[in-house]
Amino acid sequence: MSQTDTSTQAGTPTAAVPAEPVLEIRDLSVDYGFGDDPTHVLREVSLTLHRGEVLGLAGESGCGKSTLAYAATRLLSPPGLITGGEVWLTGRDGKRADLLSLSDAELRAARWRDIAIVFQGAMSSLNPVFRVERQLVDGILAHRPGMRRAEATERAAELLRLVGISADRLRSYPHQLSGGMRQRVMIAMALALEPQVLIMDEPTTALDVVMQRQILEQVMELRERLGFSVVLITHDVSLLVEVADRIAVMYAGEIVETAVARDVYTKPRHPYSAGLLGSFPPLHGPRRELTGIPGSPPDLSKRPPGCPFAPRCAHAMDVCRTELPVLGRTAQAEEGRLVACHLHTSGLVDGVLPGLLAR
Amino acid sequence: MSQSTPVLAAHGLTKHFRAGGRRIAGRPPARAIHAVDGVDLELHRGQVLAVVGESGSGKSTVARLLAGLIPITDGRVLLDGAEVRVRGRRAFRAYVRRVQMIFQDPFASINPVHPVRHTLTRALRLHRRQSTGGTLRGAELEEALTELLERVHLTPAERYVDKYPHELSGGQRQRIAIARALAADPEVLLADEPVSMLDVSIRLGILNLLADLRDRLGIAVLYITHDIASARYFADRTTVLYAGQVMETGDSESVTQEPLHPYTRLLVASAPDPDDLAGAGAAAVRDQGTGGEPPSLVDPPPGCRFAPRCPYARDLCRRETPELIEVTPGRSAACWGYSDREDRPEVGRVSTGSTRGGEAGA
Amino acid sequence: MNNQLMFLRNGKVTAGLVILGFFTLLALLGPWVAPYDPNQVSDALLSPPSAAHWLGTDHTGRDILSQLVVGTRGVLVVGLVAGVSATVVGVLVGVTAGFVGGVGDESLSALSNMFLVIPQLPLIILIAAQLPSAGGLTVALVIGATGWAWGARVLRAQTLSLRKRDFVEAARANGERTWRLVLVEVMPNLTAVIASGFVGTVTFAVLSQVTLSFIGITPVSEWNWGTILFWAQNNLALQRGAWWWFVPAGACIALLGMALTLVNFGIDEIVNPRLRSTGLHARSLRRRGIRPRVGFTPVVREARS
Amino acid sequence: MRFLLRRVVFYALTAWAAITINFFIPRMLPGDPVTALLGRMQGRIDSRAENSLRVLFGLDQDTSLWQQYVDYWGLLLRGDLGLSFTHFPTPVADIVSQSLPWTVGLVGVATVIAFVIGSLIGTFLGWRRGTWADGLLPAATFFQAVPYFWLGLITIAVFSVNLGWFPSSGSYDRGMVPAFTGEFIGSVVYYGFLPALTVVLSSVAGWVLGMRNMMVTVSSEDYVTVAHAKGLPERQVMFGYAARNAVLPQVSSFALSLGFVVGGTLIMEMVFSYQGIGYTLFQAVSTHDYPLMQGCFLVITLSVLVANMVADLAYALLDPRTRTEDR
């Protein structure tokens, strides 16, 4: 086990936890497979997004981040199946609705207007046979039936300028744009109706760092201006620490820790979060020794009982192997932090906690 | 810095791809993609050289040129100081016995239809001889196989030899790929983004493995990445590529902490850095208007390739291509700012890292 | 999961294989299990199905069931030979073109595109009609010689993409010989594509041969289902109301073709996993009232298993 | 532009190859037209007349194959396809131009109908995957494998002989003389209905299956999910996004399948006594009428080539990527 000594001081949280939730995911469960033996990918996941907030969703590949995002919008493709839970979305008009029990028409209406999503494969999210213009416009017109085409086109041009692309690109086909531009077109498209919530699933993984920064900064800037909330999904924790207000760490289909971004970085509570942070080298500051996490992620279709991280956890106790920890407050009852780990939730004495996790 | 002759060195390495599909016989290629233009590299035993640069900067092309997989347009590759000519299969095999490549994507670089045993024994039989001289087989082969798997920490070996790639995790696959490269007992490993496709938690294992091989076996490693932080962590020296040309080279620590070239600065500033929450360094560079995209590699204009995006660029930069200039011992940058020309631009000495070191440090 | 088992779990494939197996058995045992000699003339001229002749007799009193049974071999052999020869040529041309690239690729794909564009059946008729004896095997070879292009084209595309895959490059970087690259590294990855091309060609070959027999270009003495239809048509089976003479052979052809298509489905589903999932569980989904849709994930709040 | 140029070069090459194959095949193989002609007449021609026929057909002079080839090209370039043996002395060009429009019309219309209907059904099946609609698949595979002629003959037996709803043969009322009148066109449609129906019936299944598979593949593309996420109406997603992209590979296989379609037509024309080019070719083949054979095959190939070019163009129109990229 390792010890980094980056910081002992918690920086003040960038934002005090705002009171008003826009998106509340409660006990969402998702299965893959229609057969008799489906894979339970998400198990009663709960997550709250507040107004104006950037919530980072971190976790390694395959832990169910995208699944969560897609399920919350009911966009999961077959064989995905939502087997339980609620997704409460507060619309612009202040009405709250459970996305999972809306009718098709209501859901269609809510989509894009209240909740928009930028996909993981944003490079392939544009229809290759239509011009950018058409793809921007049809989304607008679908929700604003009264609008004239010319107006919609005008709006589309405006959106492109918003993300830093000149309006004459409207006449381009997707393949004529570079990866970064396509990504930005997608973001522009997602912002077309000024939604309440913008979900971005690894919007920059395929891009290089320079481009990544450009795009993310643009989004953050727009957020300031337009005041929407963002769910940002990535497995690049260092990126999240930098841009997110709050971070939720996922592991094997479950949220194992949520806290203010800075806290996750400086004071990870869950052993997995700690391991994650010990896996990437810092660009600046002293070179610290990196340990990574031993073992490999579990196969979601063959989940052992107990804490899914137990087999890789250096601090696993007997109870970890038999009993599934639930997301709850830590023993110290830290503000704004929830952890799913027996070390923290089962009320153990502080002294027993390993150093890093006790900080 | 070069204390000894490098195992593998490249001088003026150049690769032009034909643009616009196939060439029409008899006519000179109409347009060429200048993927790599006059790159110099040196790989030393027991050292890791990182090559960083954004997507499309020619990193993979350099690796493939060094591995002899594609013909060189211009320049020389020297193995132990002797120029390499890989005409013919025998010479090629002799060469790859000493210089091996690891591919970026462990999911794609291992044939899914063959078990691990096939992948590795092929490599062994190609490159190793039996003690009696014949092709490796039987018990000796088995032994070599076990030893190879152990070298990449896949133990116990029996558990893995008969698995198919799809039964292995990404990290395990990448280890198989490395084992395959090690089968030849190479002196040089060309690792083309060996971890970019892997999970954060697994990456480290692979990088540590490579570091371990370097230390134990004294292998020279070319580590290609676009993750500049990992270059700092893992490589002894770092070379920054931009649009097919070397922008800067030097020991990793100083290249990342005190970048000389404006491009390197941009790169370093753009990398996500949890310790720089205010984004000061990034903002500093960004405010200078370094937006925009890399230049087209088809018939690139004269002058510094970074000039169009460079906040300091002068006429000189747009006119003449700068050579690598040794700024401090062991560190060079291809930027007119470090020359002694009259009309040189003023690049200043913006440091992105060390100034804020205290903030992040304990 | 094991690929082979996956293949068999698919109901369509199983159905296809069962039908194929049945016909193969008939092809092998035909002459022994046929109740009569298919050429044996009898007094029961053009009689409808009866206990003695399950599928009735033709205009000279020959037993149709026997003709059908004995004719199975001719059909399958032609299908097989044409399939094999077309596949071999297709693999040679396609894989070579895909692998060598450059001028070689250019000319080989031009060649296969040509063969694709030139209408096949007319060409086959043209050639078959000129041959001194257009027996089953000859026809099979002609079909093979003209029918390889589609497979070659698909294989070329696949090889092209495989060639650029890292594992081929990696093997090359390891110093493997080219032929080994092709045979050991590339080809096994093409099995499904080759198999599906093979099955497709067999279907085409069977239909072509039956058609050629029907229009009388191949010797009508070699029993196959097309020959039966030839006799039936020339003796006005339909006008005489002798459906038993006309319908079974056609149904057999369609059934065989259907079996081959079903098998191809299965292969397709292996190649393209997106085609797989729901097909398997359609019934249980309907029972549970789930309609899998893109864009609207079904929500079922049922007791968790 | 390079894309188009490449295609044009390819088509020119293919045309040349087709013309050459077409010339050589009949010549390389045994048999000669006079004996075939005598055979066709089964004794109605005095065998001593054979010699006069040889003189007539110009088969008695020995010119080298090369010379014949050169002559052949010379004639072709002048638009002269020679004189038919069996319809002696009608120029092949006349026979061909008399029958070609019928085939093109019937096959063209039927194929397009089959393509459209098949693609629509396929779109629907692919979209509704996993529902009862999947039950149609086995039926589709059955129809796909039914031999053309068999289906045709059964349709004749049922619809014209038994029910008497449609004529069993011919392309229009034999009492009519072609003209652009409503009556005549009505007759053409009436006579073309059954043949077209069989063409559609036996080829529609292929399009259904192809389109369904493509729909399934395309439905899981990101841009389709995006379209849903945008809250677009289902029809718009289904047709504008999914089907619009799924149809692209269909279009290119449509082009390539034309060769097969023409093959099928040949049989259809035989069965329905339709006066098309396919049947003419078959007739020419069985009588060793080289000039006619060559003419028909040539024209068939060239029409398939032209259709391919049209489909290529359509593809280029439908898929903006081909317009700028090479290949």
Added chain:
Amino acid sequence: GGGGGGGTTETEGGGETLTVGMPNGVQTENHSPFATGSSALSLGYAFVIYEPLMMRNQARPSEEPSPWLAESVEWNEDFTEAVITPREGVTWSDGEEFTADDVAFSIQLRKDFEALNTGALPYDTIETDGGTVTVTFTAGQFVNQAKLYDLVMVPEHVWADIEDPTTDTNPDPVGTGPYTLKSWTPQAATVVARDDYWGGEPAVPEIRYSSYNDNNALTTALTTGEAQWGWTFIADFENVYIAQDPEHYHQYAAGGLGIDVLYLNNETKPFDDKAFRQALNMVIDRQELVDVATSGVNPALTSVTGLPLPAGEEFLAEEYAGEEFEVDVEGARALLEDAGYTWEGEKLVDPDGEEVTFELVNPAGWNDYLTALDLIKNSAAELGATAEVNPVNQDGWFADIIPGGDFQATLHWTDGGATPWDMYSDIMDGAHYKKLGEPATWNFGRFQNEDATRALADYAAAADDATRTESLATIQEVFVEEVPGIAIWTRPATAQYSTQNYVGWPSEEDPYNQPQPTGVQAAQILMNLEPADG
């Protein structure tokens, strides 16, 4: 519907249109009465536009021909000269008068253009002498008289200007016949009755010649009534055709003198042995053959001479009158035994100790022939001989097998003609003899018998009936004794017609000519038709 009964449409003249169907596929516009395969010949409308010199009754070949465009044709003693007297008062359809010059010109055309001389008549001189035309030949034409009678006449004033009559398509046909061309499409040609025809006005005002792609399509058209006159082989015609409308549908098979023969290769085993040829001839059941293979259409041969009866009645040698074929397996076996054959088990072994096996070939697709071969195979089995039926490629059969004698046994037809000479000559004439492998025009079985060869030559050259009778008796004797080939069945001219609208067709009861629409007899038949009552 359009199919059923749609073919009968009222024409302006009041009568019904008569639809003739032919199974010859799509046509190209060519009204030439000369060009083989022209639509006019193929569909048959040439024969209602152009007419022959004399009208023969092909159903009764021995009957004297009746005058048609010629009042008479007189032959000299040795049949080397014919004097033709044209009919008076005949006009061409363009109004010009039909004259002796037209006759001379029409014959001269055949002489000048070898390609038009399909009868291969050895013309010498053609001269007009006032109202008559005298044609001389380089050899006696007794057996070829019919070929001269059948020549159709074309107008000199039209054809004289035509540069190459062999290739001319005769776009605007002018003839003496009862009809003129009205319209032409690739599917059908329509002709209408002339009102100035020399023989009076025909009852059928309009005839449509429809083309069908094959026998089946035509059969369907005939059974549905779409076509009312045609000829094709309809298997089981009673059920398939007649039964559809027993009152009106008829099929008439007019037996001529042509037959189908199983040619036996007289120069290879086993048919080089007369005994085996005779034995096989004795076991073939000719009635079964016609019943099974031709659905009873072709009349069975009864006379041992192979002559079709009753057409050949008067040519029958006294010696063989009333002698009929009989299946006699016992007799055949006895005959074989006498000739030194033995049996090993059931297998027949020839005197050399070899098993007797042979191959029966015919083109694939020749349905009736192949069925017949199958039955013959079974008959041979009764003798213990093993036969095998081997369908071959049609072209190969025509090109190599038949002329080169590359077979053991194969079915082939003989020419008809006005006398049995054609039939016998085709089977056994030594004059046609060619070595095996060299192409022969007839006598494919390579039969050589000096008596027969001489008798055949005598018959053709004879100037008197007595010589002819004598020669014919010799010929028949050789045929019966030596069995050069095995006569199978009569090859009649068959046609189907409907009496729904018109009556007066040739029939069993009124065999005034053979019933097919494609032939010079068509004009005669049409002039004989009358509207049906009701």
